[in-house]
Amino acid sequence: MTSFGTADLKKMFDAIAAAIEADKDRLCQLDGVIGDADHGIAMALGFNAARDAVAALDAATVEPATLLNTAAKSFLNAVGASSGPLYATAFMRGAAAVKGKATLAASDVIAMFQAMAQGIKDRGKAEPGEKTMVDAWQPAAEAATAAHGAGKDLAESLGIAFAAAERGAEATKDMIATKGRSSRLGERSLGYIDPGAASAVLVIGAIRSSLAGYHRPR
Numbered sequence: 041m042t043s044f045g046t047a048d049l050k051k052m053f054d055a056i057a058a059a060i061e062a063d064k065d066r067l068c069q070l071d072g073v074i075g076d077a078d079h080g081i082a083m084a085l086g087f088n089a090a091r092d093a094v095a096a097l098d099a100a101t102v103e104p105a106t107l108l109n110t111a112a113k114s115f116l117n118a119v120g121a122s123s124g125p126l127y128a129t130a131f132m133r134g135a136a137a138v139k140g141k142a143t144l145a146a147s148d149v150i151a152m153f154q155a156m157a158q159g160i161k162d163r164g165k166a167e168p169g170e171k172t173m174v175d176a177w178q179p180a181a182e183a184a185t186a187a188h189g190a191g192k193d194l195a196e197s198l199g200i201a202f203a204a205a206e207r208g209a210e211a212t213k214d215m216i217a218t219k220g221r222s223s224r225l226g227e228r229s230l231g232y233i234d235p236g237a238a239s240a241v242l243v244i245g246a247i248r249s250s251l252a253g254y255h256r257p258r
Contacts, residue, residue: 042194043143044251047099049107055250057091059242060084070235074217079235082121087243089118090131103142108135108152123236126160126173133159146194149251150184153201157181168208171215173236180205180244198248205244209237 060067060083067080093114094107112131116124137155138148157177161167166174184201192200212234 043145044104044149045099045143046097046102046104046107048251049104050094050097050099052247052250053087053091053094053111055246056243057084057087059246060087060239063239063242067235067239070233070238073232075235078121079123079239082119082123083239086115086119086124086127089114103140104144104152105135105139105141108132108138122164123173123239126163129159129163130156131159133162146197147188149194150188150197153184153198153247154181169215171212171217171234171237173234173240175212175215175234176205176208176237176240176244179208180240195248195252198244198252202241202245202248205237205241209233209241212237 060080064080064084067083068077071077071079090111093110097107097110108131112128112135115131116128118124119127133155134152137151138144141148144152157174157180160177161174164172164174166172168175168178180201183204184197187197187200188194210233213231215234216230217234
């Protein structure tokens with residue numbers, strides 16, 4: 041059995057920030073088609089701020105929930121755009137899901153992941169099919185939960201979630217945006233991946249790679 045602690049979640053935020061930074065220009069290009077061309081910049085600002093804030097915490101004394109709440113506050117302070125409240129809510133919901141736990145079992149990580157996805161959905165008041173990051177996050181969370189329930193280990197479950205997120209993001213090409221700034225384009229938003237869904241794939245991929253790579257025996 042494996043467990044994950046605050047130090048592992050610090051590495052998770054390192055991985056997310058690095059993934060977003062590496063693909064920042066592509067995210068801005070995607071956003072330039074149906075938005076304000078700043079999504080990559082906003083996401084990089086948010087996750088760099090979250091990474092720096094959690095890096096300052098003492099992993100030996102701070103519980104995962106505190107780390108996630110710290111990430112939420114720092115992300116929101118750094119990003120005033122729509123993605124700020126969405127990811128801040130995600131991390132706060134994730135924190136609530138693991139409150140009081142010093143270390144996280146695989147089932148706790150899945151619960152955290154599911155809570156994050158639900159937080160984004162609730163805060164954005166979005167449903168699948170509306171060409172938003174929910175089109176990546178919700179199928180990923182459902183896939184992770186189902187895989188874990190079927191007896192898959194965490195690495196397998198998160199791998200299945202990542203594949204579901206990729207499919208969900210790709211599917212946004214065939215959707216007409218009904219939320220946010222891109223909704224004003226109507227049918228002109230067809231044919232393009234939603235930038236929020238694209239960045240969600242990066243976040244989910246980094247969660248998968250970091251937690252699969254940094255687990256250790258209980």
